[in-house]
Amino acid sequence: MAGLDGFISSWLVATAEMDKVGVNHLEHGGRIDDYSAQTGKEAGDILDCSANIHPLGPPASVMEAIERSLSGIRHYPDPRHRQVKKALAQRFQIEPESVLCGNGATECMELLVRWLRPSRCVILDPAFGEYEAIAQRYDRPILRLSLFDGSRFALPLSALDQALCPGDLLFLNHPHNPSGSSWPVAEWLPFAQAWAQTGVHVIIDESFVDFLPQADAQSALRCATLSPNLYVVRSATKMFSIPGLRFGFAVGMPRVLGELEEQRDPWSVNHLAQCAAAAAYLDGSFAELTADWLSRAQARQKETWAAHPAWTVFPTSVNFFLVRFASCEQSLQIQDGLRREAIFLRSCGNFLGLSDAYARIALRTEDENERVWSAVTRIASAGDVCRE
Ligand SMILES: Cc1ncc(COP(=O)(O)O)c(C=O)c1O
CATH class of the missing domain: 3.90.1150.10 (Aspartate Aminotransferase, domain 1)
Structure with a gap:
């Protein structure tokens, strides 16, 4: 434990040093x-x-869907995201109620943090800067651990096992940005499930999983529909080249996502994004x-x-x-x-x-x-x- 404490505190000192020299983590x-x-x-x-x-990208199917749907912008977007949830349910063989749509993966993560109010957000560095930004927006303390062991990027499973407490929220990014590393899902998913069972919220950010050759086999998506406290977040913006249109979704247990839906901006996912994503995810x-x-x-x-x-x-x-x-x-x-x-x-x-x-x-x-x-x-x- 002393070793881990030393490791975490030296990491925190490094963070503070970067803040002193005015490094903008969010650029x-x-x-x-x-x-x-x-x-x-x-x-x-x-x-x-x-x-x-x-x-x-964007794929031709997406551009066609946008053109077909343009006249629909004179109406409010569907706040229940029915067409796109149906497409996602079909693509991933899950229930539409297991899906939460967002204005990008980032909005999904923000909605989850706002709803779950974790006692701490645990970030594995180096990390996508919005994890920290979201934690700060909701005034959540941050615990940082390092993924970099000096020569390669590896998940610090035993350090996490020691550090995580019920009520924490872990951002686990697989495949990992910025290193490009991926780790066989069978090696780490049992840990994530075990942490979730003890009351740790685990968000698995799979924004780049679509680029893996065995994307479905390396995804925790189906598992998240059944495991309390486990969420998978996916982004359409990279794979389908629509960062300016924006679409992402989260998958989790229907009860939690349903409660969360009641508390959100009903129109944050615009009509064109919903139609484009429905076409994208069905384009084999x-x-x-x-x-x-x-x-x-x-x-x-x-x-x-x-x-x-x-x-x-x-x-x-x-x-x-x-x-x-x-x-x-x-x-x-x-x-x-x-x-x-x-x-x-x-x-x-x-x-x-x-x-x-x-x-x-x-x-x-x-x-x-x-x-x-x-x-x-x-x-x-x-x-x-x-x-x-
Ligand atoms: C790891 C990771 N997750 C999420 C996002 C954001 O995805 P979106 O554009 O869907 O909000 C990014 C963007 O770079 C990212 O690198």
Whole structure:
């Protein structure tokens, strides 16, 4: 226990240090208007690898559904989300009552925290910044543990086992952003279920699970319909390339979700988002296209990035990867050079446990990936020559 206390307190000191130097944990990737202002270029001329959005979307089925539904915007959206819940129920073989729809996965997580009022929010760093933001909005104390063991990202199951208390809420992000790691569900789900049984609320954020080859087998979604205190949250924004439209959903026990529905803004999920998501989740051909594109992009990423002798590239199972350049200086110099070519990576200086030496890079189309790779290697070699 003393070991764990030491570990947690040194992590808290690190957090406080980052706050002192004014690190903004909540500045996300994908800030296309900022990038446009910085480069003087239109959004369409910017290569944005800072947000992990599927480069081949939105699927045609989604665009058609939006066009078909446009005239419906003169009415209020369905506050009961019937059409999209029916589609999700069909896709995942669950009851529509097990689903809570939201204006993105982020709204679902916020609704859960607001409703559950946990005694603490437990965050595994480095983490998606909105976990912390949500906890702060509801004045919940935060306990932070680290996922990074120095060479790889691993779930700290025994540290969690010791640290979690009934009434806590754990954000467990699988597959993990920003590392791209995933862990076999059979290894950690029994722990999550056991914690949930003792009264710990567990939110499994599966916003990137659709990118895994065995997505359904690696998801805890069906389990969440039966287990008290266990919730799965999914996002449509990355997989179906609709971050500007926004749709996400949570899955849990119908009783809790039904009570929560009574307390929310009835119209936060707009009509077009509901229609688009209903079409998206029933579009099996887009999943096939994704598997084909992503396996080729990952194979090429292994031949290029992962083979670089001076950089650490963490194994990824999804549509983005994390790289540690040789130094903060080199990383910033590369990103600065890329900016001049209107290419943006996600600098990781505001992720707790990482630094400016790390960047997260979204996998894009074949041509775009080649463009990024050749620009990065060219800028890095020019930097090496300058230092010699
Ligand atoms: C791990 C994780 N969860 C959730 C989200 C947000 O999803 P949404 O756009 O559906 O709110 C993000 C966005 O980057 C994310 O990285």
